[in-house]
Amino acid sequence: MAQLILNRLAKDFGAGRAAVSDFSLDVREGGFLALLGPSGCGKTTVLRMIAGFETPSDGSIHLGERLLADASQSLPPEKRNMAMVFQSYALWPHMSVADNVGYPLKVRGVSGEAYRAKVRDALGTVRLADYAERRPADLSGGQRQRVALARCLVTSPDVVLLDEPLANLDRHLKQEMEETFREFHQRSGAAMIYVTHDQSEAMALATDVAVMSEGRLLQVAPPAEIYARPEGRIVGGLIGRGAILTLPVMGGERQLEWDELQDALQAANTDGADILVRPEDVIIGGEGARATVESALFEGERYAVKLTLGNGQTLRAYSRVAVETGEAVRVIIHAGWRL
Numbered sequence: 001m002a003q004l005i006l007n008r009l010a011k012d013f014g015a016g017r018a019a020v021s022d023f024s025l026d027v028r029e030g031g032f033l034a035l036l037g038p039s040g041c042g043k044t045t046v047l048r049m050i051a052g053f054e055t056p057s058d059g060s061i062h063l064g065e066r067l068l069a070d071a072s073q074s075l076p077p078e079k080r081n082m083a084m085v086f087q088s089y090a091l092w093p094h095m096s097v098a099d100n101v102g103y104p105l106k107v108r109g110v111s112g113e114a115y116r117a118k119v120r121d122a123l124g125t126v127r128l129a130d131y132a133e134r135r136p137a138d139l140s141g142g143q144r145q146r147v148a149l150a151r152c153l154v155t156s157p158d159v160v161l162l163d164e165p166l167a168n169l170d171r172h173l174k175q176e177m178e179e180t181f182r183e184f185h186q187r188s189g190a191a192m193i194y195v196t197h198d199q200s201e202a203m204a205l206a207t208d209v210a211v212m213s214e215g216r217l218l219q220v221a222p223p224a225e226i227y228a229r230p231e232g233r234i235v236g237g238l239i240g241r242g243a244i245l246t247l248p249v250m251g252g253e254r255q256l257e258w259d260e261l262q263d264a265l266q267a268a269n270t271d272g273a274d275i276l277v278r279p280e281d282v283i284i285g286g287e288g289a290r291a292t293v294e295s296a297l298f299e300g301e302r303y304a305v306k307l308t309l310g311n312g313q314t315l316r317a318y319s320r321v322a323v324e325t326g327e328a329v330r331v332i333i334h335a336g337w338r339l
């Protein structure tokens, strides 16, 4: 295994703004990196450059000591020891599950008992040993996705690239597949790069989350870190739920507590810093700041409440008890994070 290094990577298709610019990232050996960002921000382009389907316009890609690509040379995809799983699964309909999984081995000239053992192992890992002789058409969406994963596994790749692999699945199946991905990651030992625009998926699976916007990398950090300490409005708005308040807070501290926030909320002017407030840090009740309930959405275990503060800004909170639209309440903000 070796570390994947992206060094000042860029891709310009010649259509206005470059699809990817100055993108540098070291993917931990055996790590699980989620690449997150809005539609069109360049995630797929980064993945395709890593896989070898696109050549960078600038910068370089290394796997350990090995140069995979730069602007003047590019190792073909089949020489990179990587595997890619697409949203569409890309299975051969006329082949059995076992033949689909074994296909990359056949291409590499593996045959006989070595071939059968690897296919058996890979199918076992994704719990499809009993489905070896079926055709893809006779499987569920989740099972097809698992065949695609098993096909990745047979060649023991250094890096597995996944482009929105769960986008076609319903919510229940998604959760089940997240579990499969986690197991798959642990058993394969490969580094995984997982493109998604679903932040909850990214948070649930990844060891590191990278957020992109307009072709650039904004932040990369473990899920708990990026949730607690996002850098800037875009990352703050994309990761987790919350509201961004603009408040005149003093001092340089980024982690803010109720005393500072209370003073800032009472101030007449609202010029100042962007402060991210998570709904779980907002308590409705007590002697807090005045707010009005804009809406309350019942989510089963709690209500997700949208509030308007006295200064006109929006805040989000959770409530265990029902609140009415238009109700006047008091709120205490336990914590805020200066973006």
Ligand SMILES: Nc1ncnc2c1ncn2[C@@H]1O[C@H](COP(=O)(O)OP(=O)(O)OP(=O)(O)O)[C@@H](O)[C@H]1O
Residues within 6 Å of the ligand: 013, 015, 018, 019, 037, 038, 039, 040, 041, 042, 043, 044, 045, 046, 197
């Ligand atoms: N082959 C191409 N030729 C020209 N422009 C391209 C090409 N591929 C991608 N682009 C452009 O590059 C930008 C980034 O596209 P990319 O597919 O990487 O985004 P993405 O973040 O993966 O989006 P999505 O989440 O919608 O799949 C877009 O503006 C897109 O139109």
